[in-house]
Amino acid sequence: MATLAPEAPWAMRLVSDRLPVGPPTYAAVTLDALSQTARYTDTAGQVVEMGKHGTSKTTGTASVSGGGDGQGPQPQTQDDNTTDYESD
Template identity: 85%
Template sequence: MTTTPVEAPWAMRLVSDRLPVGTPSYASVVLDAASQTALYMDAAGRVVEMGKHGTSKTAGTASVSGGGDGQQPQPQTQDDNTTDYESD
């Protein structure tokens, strides 16, 4: 009796790592009680800078909607929010 080796499905054979796998640059993560943010610590207990990241800013947009024909436009009202992402 011969057995046929089982191969992974064809799509799974195409999968590869997207980023190089390595050890993290930090040893632990703690919560700073005052700022409620995560602090990444090295093995010696020093804070490790995790690099730049983007910041999102939300701004309201306003529009003017007019009345019927021959009427003056209504005052501007905020009707939507736009989120903008920028690098630090």
């Protein structure tokens, strides 16, 4: 009886690397006590800029749905959330 090697799930077989993986551009990460943010430094101890990133903002959306036959619209109610990404 032949034994088959287990295969990865179908969707996982489609995954591939999109960007080349290389060494990080920093040598150490420390916590800045004043701002409580990470500080990335190179091998010489100089601060390395890690680039800007976007900020997400979630807002609620509202809709008006009609009542039964012959009734007016019902008041607006929040029924969903939308996340928007803004550049810093």
